[in-house]
Amino acid sequence: MSIANSLKQKGLLIEKAYLCGTWFDCDDKINVINPATEEIIGTVPNTPSDKVLEAIKDSVSAQEHFKFSSPEARSHLLKKWYEAMMQHSREFAELITLENGKTIKESLAEIEYAAAYLKWYAEEAIKDRMYSIPSNNYFQTRVVDYVPVGVTAAVTPWNFPLAMITRKAGAAIAAGCSMLIKPSELTPFTALLMCKLALDSGMPSNLIQVITGDAKRIAEIFHGAYAIRKISFTGSTRIGKAIMKGCSDSLQRVAMELGGNAPLIINSDADPDVMINMVLNGKFRNNGQSCTAVNRILVHESRYEKTVNHIYEKVSRLKVGDGFDENSDLGTVITEDSLNRLIRLIDITVRQGAKLMLGGKRFGNKGYFLEPTIFTEVTNTMEIVKGEIFGPIITIQKFSSEEEAIAMANDTDYGLAAYICGVNPERNKRMAERLNFGMIGINDTRISDAKIPFGGTKNSGFGREGGREGIYEYLEPKYYGIA
Template identity: 30%
Template sequence: MTQTAANPNHDLARQLRQSRLSGGLQHFIGGQWSDSHGGETFETHSPVDNAVLTTVASGDATDIDRAARAAHDAFQMWREVSGQERRKILHRVADLIEARAQEIAVLESIDTGQAIRFMKSAATRGAENFRFFADRAPSAADGQSLPAPGFLNYTLRQPIGPVGVITPWNTPFMLSTWKIAPALAAGCTVVHKPAEWSPVTATLLAEILDEAGLPKGVHNLVHGFGESAGKALTEHPLIKAVAFVGETTTGSHIMRQGADTLKRVHFELGGKNPVVVFDDADLERALDAVVFMIYSLNGERCTSSSRVLIQDGIYDEFTAYIAERAQNIRVGDPLDPEIEIGPLVHPRHFEKVMGYFDQATKEGATIAAGGERVGQEGNFVSPTLFTGARNDMRIAQEEIFGPVLTAIPFADEADALALANDVQYGLAGYLWTNDLTRAHRFAQALEAGMVWVNSENVRHLPTPFGGVKNSGIGRDGGDYSFDFYMETKNIAISLGTHKTAKLGVGQPQPHKDRADQRLAE
C-alpha cells in the first residue's frame, strides 16, 4: 500500500473529527437537532483502520413518525411557495455547498474511504444538482394545452407530498443531492434516511439546507438501520413516495413494505454493466475508459463497467494492457491527492469482495492482476482483473461492487450482444466501435437504461438516468425527476358547444308545445 506524507487534508480531517464528530451525529426533525426518542446510538467507523469515527443517533419508528408528521405539516406551506422563491433558496444551497466543498470532500473520504481526488468533484456535482433543479423550479408545475372539439384541456403538475429518500453508502453526499434537490424544487417535503455505513455528510447537508433558509420541516433527517428506521419510513402512511438507491434485494423489500399504502417508488438498483470492445475500436481510448469505469471510486458505483467483453482477436493483447494498468494503480490513504483507490467502505463489504477471488479460481478463471488484500489493517483491496472467464460464472453474473473486472471474449456482434444481455441487470452499457451502423444497431438492442458509445459515463443532467430489469424502476434527470415527485392533473373546460345525453326525461310527448319541448331539451 502506498505510504503518504503529511498533507493539509490530514490537518483538516483532525479538525473536523474534533469539531464535528466528537459530539456524535443527531437527527434533524422539524428544524431541530435531536437524539433518538429512545436514546439509542450506533458507531460509524473509518475504513482506513476501522477505528470509531463517531456515534450516531439510531432512529426507530417513533423518530420516523415525528419526521413524517413534520414533513406533512410543512408540505401544506411549501407547496404554495412560488417556484421563483424555491429557486432562490436552492441556489443558496448550491452556494453553500461550493463554499464548503473541501470540508465535504474530506468528511466523505474519511467516512467512505473514497479517494479525495474524486470526492472533490462529488461535492461540486452536488452543487450542480441543486443549481440544475433550482432553475427548473419555476416551470416544474407547467403542463400542456390539449384542445379537443368543444373543450380546452390543459395539464399541470402538482407535488405529490412528503417523500422518503433512502440513499446509499457510495458517494452519499452527491447521491443525496441528486434525489433531494428535485424533490424540493417540485414542492415536496423530504424525510431522508442515509445509509448507516456512511452517515456523516448527510448531517452536513442538513445544516446547509437549514442555513440556506429552507423552512422548518421541509427537510428532515433520520439516521438508523434499514430494518428499523428504513422499514418505518417505507410503511408510514404520510409518506407518499420513496426514492431509493441501493441493492436490488433491498428494493424488493421496500416495494413490499410500501404496498399497503400504495406508495410510488423510484429505484436505482444494482448493475453488472458490460463494456463491449470491438476490434475496430480506438483501443487506447477504450483502455482508458475501461480502467477508469471499474477502478475509480473503488469500483463502488452502480454504473461501473464490471464486465469487459472483448473481441477474440484482441482479447489477449487488451487484457494484458488492463492488467498492466491495474497493477500500477496507487492504493492507499484516501486523503492523499495522489492516491487512486482507497479502502472499501466496511469490513462486511471487504469480506464480500475478497470472497470472489477464491470463487473465480474455483470456477476456472485466472487472476491476471490483484486478487489480494493490501496492507494489514483497514479494508484495502488490490485492483483485480479476472481473465479466461465465462458469462455463466458468478464473477460475471453477480454485482461485486469493488475494484474487480471480469474479462470475457466474444466472437462477433451477435455473440457480444447475447453475452451483454445475459444478466439479470440492465442499468448501463458501454460500446466501443468505429462502425457507425453497428454502434446504433447494438446500442438499440442492448438491454440497458443508458448506453454510452465510445465514452465512459459522462452525465448530462437533462437526460434520463435509470435502468431496466433488476436495475431499477423509473428515471431521474431533468423533467423525468418531476414525473416522479409530482402528479399530473388534466383539467377539461367545456366551451359550451357539446351535447350531453339525456337520461330520466321520459318518453317525448308530441302534443307539447315548442316552449315545453325546448325546456325538456
C-alpha cells in the first residue's frame, strides 16, 4: 500500500476544507501533486467565494466568545495541540515529504520546529502584560492592557507548510484571536491534518478554519473583509505588496514575512569546518527553498581558492533523490515551473559570464529534481545575485577588505538574514552591526526557533514572529483612565 493510501485509510490525509464548523467539499477540485513522482496525491476543494464569506462570519462569532477566555484556558488549548502534533510527528513528516518533496529527515525536523511554537505561545499566553501609568490631575488610576486585535487571517507558503502556520496560529490563539488559514494549494494536506488535531485536542469549533482553494481569489476576499482586522502573510515580496495594497481600504493590520537574499561572509580567519557546515546547512536546507537560505557566498581573497575547492568537494557528494530515501540529502524543488525557472536562471548566469563549476541540469527524467549547482566568477550586476534564488544554487564571490564585504552584502533590496564566519569576535560584532538585515547568524546559519523574533527589513517585510515580540502582532494596547 502506498504511503498516501495508508494515510487516507487512517483518516490523516484529509481531502476537505474545514469551515463553518464542518468539513467541506465541492465539485470544483484542485489536484495536489507529489513533486518527486509527478503523480496526483489527492484533491482538495476550491472553496467558492460565498463559503469563504460564511467562514469569515463564523470567525467573527468565534472571536466574540474567545476574546473573553482566560489566559490559562488558551495556554491549555495550545499545550494539548502541541501534544497531539508530537504524537503524530511521523504522519506529519510523511505528508510534508509527499506534497513538498523535502527529505523525510527534514520533514521530521520541521515537525519539532513547528510544534515548538505552540509550546512557546502556551507560555506566552499566561504572561501579564498590563502596566500602570502614574496618575495626573484628572485620573487617579491609569492602566494600559493588551487586548486581542480581533479576527485574523493567515496566508501561508508551501516551503514549510506546518511551521509557517503554527507560528502565526499559535500567537493568535495565545492572544485570544480567531484565525482563518489559507494554506498553499501546493501543500494543503499538512494544514488540514493540523486542523484535525487541533479539533481533536479540544479547540473550539471555528476558532481556526482552513480554507483551501485559489490563493489570489481568497486573499482578495480576506483583504476586502473589514471584519478581518489582521492579515499575516509569508511568501514572495511581489504578492506581499499586492496584499498590503488591498488591506489599505479596510486599514487592516498586516505582517509581512517576505523574500530574502542572504549573504554569507567568510572572513580570512574562518574555521574551515564551521564554514562548510554553514554552507551546507544555510544553502541546502529544504533544497535552498527558504527565505533565509544563503544566496551569496562572499570569501576573503586570501582563502578564496581553498574555500571554493572545499565547497566543491562537499557539495559534489550530496545525493539527490526521493525524499523517502533515507540516503537522500536533497529532495525536489516544488513544481515544474520552479524547476524551469531555475534552469533559465542558470542559463542566464552562464550567458552573463559566470563560471559554472558544478551541476546546472535537471536530475533524472521524473520528478522536479535539480543538480546542486555552484557558480564562481560572479559579480553584483548579475541577475542571480540581485534576486532570491529559492533553489540549490550557490554563487561565490571574492572580497579584499571588510568594507568591501559589507558593501557587497548590503547591495540588495532585501534585508531578512545575513551570516558571518570568522574567529575574531570584535570583527564579527563590528560587521554584524553594519549589516542591514533583521537577523544575523555568526558562525552558524540555524538562526530560527520559536524563542527569537523572526523577521526582516526593506523588501523582506516587517513584523515579527516568535520570541517575546510575536504575540504583540495579535494584540492592541487599550488604555483605561479611572477618575
